[in-house]
Amino acid sequence: MKAYNWDPRVKFLIVAFITCVGVISSNISLLFANFFVGLIFAKFFDVKLLKIMKRIKKVLYLLLFIIIIQSIFTSQGTPLVEVLGLKIITDVGLKRGIGYLFRVMIILLSGAIISTSNTADVLKGFSKLGMPYELAFTASLGVRFLPVLMEEIESTYIAIQLRGINIQKLKITKRIQMIAYLFMPIIYSTIVRSKKLAESVETRGFSIGGKRTSYRDIKLARSDYLFCIIAVLVFVGMIYFFNIKGDYYESFLSSWIHQIG
């Protein structure tokens, strides 16, 4: 069955909500609820969640590393892990780390939601919201090429290993050095692609300024309006609920973290 073609502005609204809550809130239970709600909305937009999970799995160790680093550099709170009197992991640090993880996941989810619309629709959506066309065009191109960039990073990583280098066995300093080598072909191909793209759009008469006409138009349908109203109610309800009950969940989470410690 073909999925309903949601107006991109509906997706922008959801993305704006989940990212705003993600950035402003430091309450972990609210961040979790926000991510969960984001997942439900993503399902409506036909986001291939399993595919994204598979991709995230590859960088999971990096995310866990970020949590630990965040935690190590936070000295406030009760220590959970202490070495020679030095606070390694504290309850506050761990909470900040988990919060950070949710924020990263929300960014990824937002990208996934926007990418379910085709570039032309996203562009039109941005323009209808009053964004200058040139800016909207650049932003939508950026989103469009993200998967290609991911693929190239993967190919380069494979190419390094095919030179017979065991990356896992390298010392940390050499691994960091390797990152510079990893990005060299990627930066090169990105520059080449942008140059070709610029030539291509110019040959098709693309220029800055002037009146633009469009063959395809987007229009908010009744279901889009309804969805927006539901989304506003869900987010307002969620924020209101966690403002009242948030302390209870926070204290529950704190006691859980202490139990682990």
Next chain:
Amino acid sequence: MKTPYIEMKNVCYSIENRDIIKDLNLSVDRGEFVAVVGENGCGKTTLTKLLLGILKKELGKITVDDKEIEKYKLHEIGAKIGYVFQNPSYQMFAPTIEEELSFAMKYKGIDDDTIKYKVEEIIDRFSLEDARDVTTYNLSQGEKQRLALGCMMLNEPEFMILDEPTVGLDAERKHTLYEHLSEVNKQGVGIMIISHDREILKKYAQRIIIMKDGRTYESI
């Protein structure tokens, strides 16, 4: 009985329910020079990626040097089989030819004198002297191919796979590249070329394998 260096038995691979490789059988001996030719989209590149373990087969068995491909790690297979990408720019990591050639050796703990000696040898052998001061990304397609080939040679592989190495090269440069490869082959390194140059390859390859609809048919 002689065991083939590369063997694929009844291998199947599909993407989104579309069969790319269907019940494919292939056997290549150690030191053999084979060419795989076929129309666009017939599964040639997929075949090489399966052989290197980059893609995982769905059915069948793939062995390299009498060991199943699943038992190799990517860097282990990379040490045995040199792979030259269709677009060699993807496998250039350093700004200069010398740095590019010494890249893998530096990470394997080889001493500087040996690296320098080997790098100079490859520059000379693959006629890269004139391009020494040119940034790797600004090299011509032929130079890039030769540089990628040189990098692979420094790994001292037992076998080499080249995915359409002559794309963008004129007839003369194609012949030069194939001459280089024949020379490499004479030293005992097996070669598999994925290409469209069926007629030219008749002169160089010992066997031409034709691929059609994800299956192989031997030609000569």
